[in-house]
Amino acid sequence: MEKKPDWQLAENNYYKLLLDDTLSGYWVRNFKDKTGYLSPAFKKMFGYEDDEMPTSIESWEQIIFPEDLDKLYKNFEQHVKSHGEIPHRIEVRYKHKNGSTVWVQAIGRVVEWDEDFNPVRMIGCHIDISKQKKIENDLKISEQQFKGAFQYSSIGMALVSLEGKWIRVNNKICDILGYSNDELLATTFQDITHPVDLRLDLDLLQEVIDRKRNHYQIEKRYFHKNGEIIWVQLNVSIITNDAGDPLHFVSQIQDITKRKQTEANLIALTEKLTARNKKLGDFAHIASHNLRAPVSNLTTLINMYNQVDELEDREEVYKNFQRVVNHLSSTLNDLIDSLKIQENLDQTRESISFEEVLGKTKEILVAQILETDTVIETDFNEVNSIIYHRPYLESIFLNLLSNAIKYRSPDRNPIIKISTGKLGKGVTYLKISDNGIGINLKRHGHKVFGLHKTFHRHKEAKGVGLFMTRAQVEAMGGQISVESIEHEGTTFTILF
Secondary structure (H helix, E strand, C coil): CCCCCHHHHHHCHHHHHHHHCCCCEEEEEECCCCEEEECHHHHHHCCCCCCCCCCCHHHHHHHECHHHHHHHHHHHHHHHHCCCCCCEEEEEEEECCCCCEEEEEEEEEEEEECCCCCEEEEEEEEEECHHHHHHHHHHHHHHHHHHHHHHCCCCEEEEEECCCEEEEECHHHHHHHCCCHHHHHCCEHHHHECHHHHHHHHHHHHHHHCCCCCEEEEEEEEECCCCCEEEEEEEEEEEECCCCCEEEEEEEEEECHHHHHHHHHHHHHHHHHHHHHHHHHHHHHHHHHHHHHHHHHHHHHHHHHHHCCCHHHHHHHHHHHHHHHHHHHHHHHHHHHHHHHHHHHHHHEEEEEHHHHHHHHHHHCHHHHHHHCCEEEEECCCCCEEEEEHHHHHHHHHHHHHHHHHCCCCCCCCEEEEEEEEEECCEEEEEEEECCCCCCHHHHHHHCCCCCCCCCCCCCCCCCHHHHHHHHHHHCCCEEEEEEECCCEEEEEEEC
């Protein structure tokens, strides 16, 4: 029995019924008699019932878009010229009965040729790809929208490979970092990240790759092309495939350099205000402490003046009274000047004689010195002067000498020894020793220079003098230390 050619399958009722039930519309074309066959599924694809649309070739030519008909026949001609080597496969548009457009993929093949290799019969099918084309069109629109939003966004955006290489960058990120598009694509984000911030960034990226987190946000620093440091807020998320495998990162970058500079300025201003408030507090303590000694002296001198009867003795007391008043006025002026200039101590340093400062201190404390028969011994031979802030040095002398007298031993007259010298290149020391009641350093050593810390039950003990002395010494870059033995005496050493 002779085998029927493939195209005759469409004429076999058994196969015809099977093909008619498929979703794809099939067709047959006979080039000799110019006849053809369109399956019911073919007609239904375009909104027609089987009896509404003739099975002729002309009927489908009338509903195909004219420009697509030309493309279809050109594709067919290539198929014929190649004797079937080039497939007849093309996407074309048809007009649906309701006026809408139907996209189809037309697939055909010549299945019978004559002796001159001219086509005799051709079979094919049309597959409705309208939904697919709509998806493609929506994706195209989405891609165009993304491209516009990406490229012209007001924040920096980039696609970054899992290894850190820039895959795609927008205009804004180039503006932020100072590189051209090509220059940036030739680098990795590691190349321009500040070393201090790189470890954290890499660790967080690895957590995203390991699916421990979906995204992260940090503030970090990049190096601008010109070398400047740029602060940015970085938001990173990851793109994965259908299997959940990471493909690349999406980075969003906002320049926060000005904000960070503002924050730094606010912190500096806060620190400055805090320091100023502390200085004002210290000044209040200095003022109250430094004024206490001359005021106390005035009280003592008034008592002495009232107790002496001889005119000559009263005149001597009066002279001391006058000296103390003068020094009280001088102290007030110095404190006021100190308040004005403490913002810049370096500009108020001057050469000061230790002997001169001691002389002024003795005049301020003249009443206590006379009343207690205090002996002051000095040795300024090695170093007799220093470049220093005068109000501070005078306050240091006044505090330490007044303390030496205040905490004298009841068993002996006060002896205060003052000396200066050199410990090394550029280091001057001042030692002030006394033979007073001393301090139990095992018990009180940790709080000797603390504010309002006292170690003796003395009615005038306020715990301010040593605190202010250390503050003044350290404000000038120096150090102060103490050595003491109870009932024997105390030595303070100041390193300038």
